[in-house]
Amino acid sequence: MSKVDNAQRYVGAPRPAPAKKDGPFFVMFWRSAVGKKWIMAVTGIMLIGFVFAHMLGNLKIFLSASSIDHYAEWLRTIGYPILPETGVLWILRAGLLGAVLLHIWAAASLTRMNRSARPNGYKSPREYVAADFAARTMRWTGIIVMLFIIFHLLDLTWGQTGVEEFKTGDVYNNIVNSFKRVPVAIAYIIANIAIAFHLYHGAWSMFQSLGINSPRFNPWRRGFSIGVASIIAIGNISIPLLVVTGVVK
Amino acid sequence: MKLTLKIWRQDGPTAKGRFETYEMPAVVPDMSFLEMIDVLNERLIAEEAEPIAFDHDCREGICGSCSMMINGIPHGPERGTATCQLHMRKFKDGQHITVEPWRARSFPIIKDLAVDRSPLDRIIEAGGYISAPTGAARDANEILIPKEAADAAMDAAACIGCGACVAACPNGAAQLFTAAKYSHLSLLPQGQPERWTRAIGMVDEMERWFGSCTNFGECETACPKEISIDFIALLNRDYIKAQFKNRRLSGQKS
Numbered sequence: 001m002s003k004v005d006n007a008q009r010y011v012g013a014p015r016p017a018p019a020k021k022d023g024p025f026f027v028m029f030w031r032s033a034v035g036k037k038w039i040m041a042v043t044g045i046m047l048i049g050f051v052f053a054h055m056l057g058n059l060k061i062f063l064s065a066s067s068i069d070h071y072a073e074w075l076r077t078i079g080y081p082i083l084p085e086t087g088v089l090w091i092l093r094a095g096l097l098g099a100v101l102l103h104i105w106a107a108a109s110l111t112r113m114n115r116s117a118r119p120n121g122y123k124s125p126r127e128y129v130a131a132d133f134a135a136r137t138m139r140w141t142g143i144i145v146m147l148f149i150i151f152h153l154l155d156l157t158w159g160q161t162g163v164e165e166f167k168t169g170d171v172y173n174n175i176v177n178s179f180k181r182v183p184v185a186i187a188y189i190i191a192n193i194a195i196a197f198h199l200y201h202g203a204w205s206m207f208q209s210l211g212i213n214s215p216r217f218n219p220w221r222r223g224f225s226i227g228v229a230s231i232i233a234i235g236n237i238s239i240p241l242l243v244v245t246g247v248v249k
Numbered sequence: 250m251k252l253t254l255k256i257w258r259q260d261g262p263t264a265k266g267r268f269e270t271y272e273m274p275a276v277v278p279d280m281s282f283l284e285m286i287d288v289l290n291e292r293l294i295a296e297e298a299e300p301i302a303f304d305h306d307c308r309e310g311i312c313g314s315c316s317m318m319i320n321g322i323p324h325g326p327e328r329g330t331a332t333c334q335l336h337m338r339k340f341k342d343g344q345h346i347t348v349e350p351w352r353a354r355s356f357p358i359i360k361d362l363a364v365d366r367s368p369l370d371r372i373i374e375a376g377g378y379i380s381a382p383t384g385a386a387r388d389a390n391e392i393l394i395p396k397e398a399a400d401a402a403m404d405a406a407a408c409i410g411c412g413a414c415v416a417a418c419p420n421g422a423a424q425l426f427t428a429a430k431y432s433h434l435s436l437l438p439q440g441q442p443e444r445w446t447r448a449i450g451m452v453d454e455m456e457r458w459f460g461s462c463t464n465f466g467e468c469e470t471a472c473p474k475e476i477s478i479d480f481i482a483l484l485n486r487d488y489i490k491a492q493f494k495n496r497r498l499s500g501q502k503s
């Protein structure tokens with residue numbers, strides 16, 4: 001028989017986190033989780049836009065070597081001569097870096113908040129009904145993507161991964177020489193599968209975070225996220241796949 | 250029916266809890282889940298053991314007291330059903346059933362399966378009301394309300410404040426509760442004057458206690474009133490809008 005311990009009286013609800021301190025508008029916005037999710041969604045859209053454009057550009061590899069090299073050259077000279085050479089490219093790079101940093105910062109901060117919301121978890125197995133694999137692995141696919149971005153820059157931007165005859169600007173040969181290494185091709189393929197999972201949930205979830213919700217269009221949101229995820233995955237994966245199998249040389 | 254129950258027992262808020270196993274040799278299929286625990290408790294009392302503490306009140310699915318995690322799902326496997334309305338015929342003869350309290354930092358365990366859900370009241374206090382000077386009742390049709398708005402508000406108002414959404418959410422977020430309580434007022438004319446202060450007040454208070462929504466959608470499936478996560482989108486949108494709408498009146502100093 002279990003004994004009732006009188007010292008074990010309930011003393012009241014826990015304390016909440018301190019109330020938000022007053023501050024400038026943007027700081028206040030950032031301090032709220034709903035605000036951070038809104039920023040994650042906006043930066044997520046910017047990143048989707050980038051990844052999509054990046055993929056379209058890369059697919060030129062299937063047209064010809066000069067086609068993709070010429071495209072890479074064009075990136076450096078957009079807006080020239082009214083803007084300095086590589087001016088637009090640097091604006092794009094700064095915007096992307098900013099978006100990635102905000103996206104990751106918000107993700108890390110919200111993850112911490114969510115962990116502390118349930119420090120003492122369930123002791124019996126949970127049965128998830130709606131939370132799918134993609135949604136539950138957002139943090140992991142995000143980290144895989146982040147590590148991949150670093151590797152990808154070292155590989156094809158700075159040529160630090162031992163690509164044969166690496167030459168900045170010689171895009172076609174750099175890609176082929178990098179992707180014919182089987183482990184590298186596999187890494188690119190895995191990273192893009194991770195992006196696909198990230199977007200399967202992300203490109204659906206962002207509508208909720210932004211509050212874009214209408215019974216007329218809600219059924220389309222899942223189709224949209226499947227479309228975005230699969231187009232990006234198929235487009236990007238085709239390149240390492242066709243290089244490593246020797247179709248593109 | 251023969252059932253085996255594994256129930257979380259915890260003597261007090263800071264005590265170490267444990268699962269205890271109880272054999273139930275003769276469960277009547279028409280019993281509700283709570284009635285089955287009543288039968289078990291009568292037996293425990295007869296054996297001079299400590300009965301299992303659990304919250305319950307109306308036993309007709311409207312008060313939101315009966316909180317328990319049944320086989321890993323808040324309120325058990327039956328959709329749109331509170332524990333008190335869950336009947337044992339939904340289970341199989343010989344089945345093992347594990348029962349646990351809600352778990353969240355802001356839902357501390359009082360004893361066994363009973364938790365303190367008063368932080369949900371703090372969210373209501375932060376904006377889940379309208380300020381109406383009382384007086385003679387107004388004519389029912391004096392304020393015109395579109396049927397669609399009335400229906401949507403009624404759907405949101407079905408929330409019984411049980412906290413299953415928090416319990417179900419892998420992030421321990423209370424977004425569905427807050428969205429329901431926010432929307433049922435903000436969809437109606439009477440809720441408009443305080444709409445934008447309500448959005449900020451309720452969300453800011455919610456975030457002091459609970460996690461943040463990542464749109465898992467788990468809450469919607471656990472909710473005994475099947476409140477839609479569409480209301481969460483409305484809450485999110487209004488919170489962002491409120492950042493701009495809460496302007497101070499012209500001519501007033503900050």
Ligand code: HEM
Pocket residue numbers: 037038040041043044045047048051100103104107108135138139141142143145146149195198199201202203205206207209210462463464
């Ligand atoms: C660089 C590393 C990245 C990390 C660490 C990361 C992490 C995350 C996390 C934790 C979430 C929140 C998940 C949730 O709330 O359920 C998220 C959402 C999202 N991510 Fe990423 N992500 C990264 C890169 C990307 C990239 C490259 C894209 C676009 C191609 C992207 C697009 C999105 C979108 C659209 C959302 C949904 C936003 C929302 O729910 O409102 N992310 N990300």
Ligand code: SF4
Pocket residue numbers: 313407408409410411412413414415425426429468471472473474475476
């Ligand atoms: S939204 Fe549903 S699950 Fe959440 S407190 Fe209200 S009735 Fe319970």
Ligand code: FES
Pocket residue numbers: 304305306307308309310311312313314315331332333334409
């Ligand atoms: S006891 Fe009131 S809802 Fe279950």
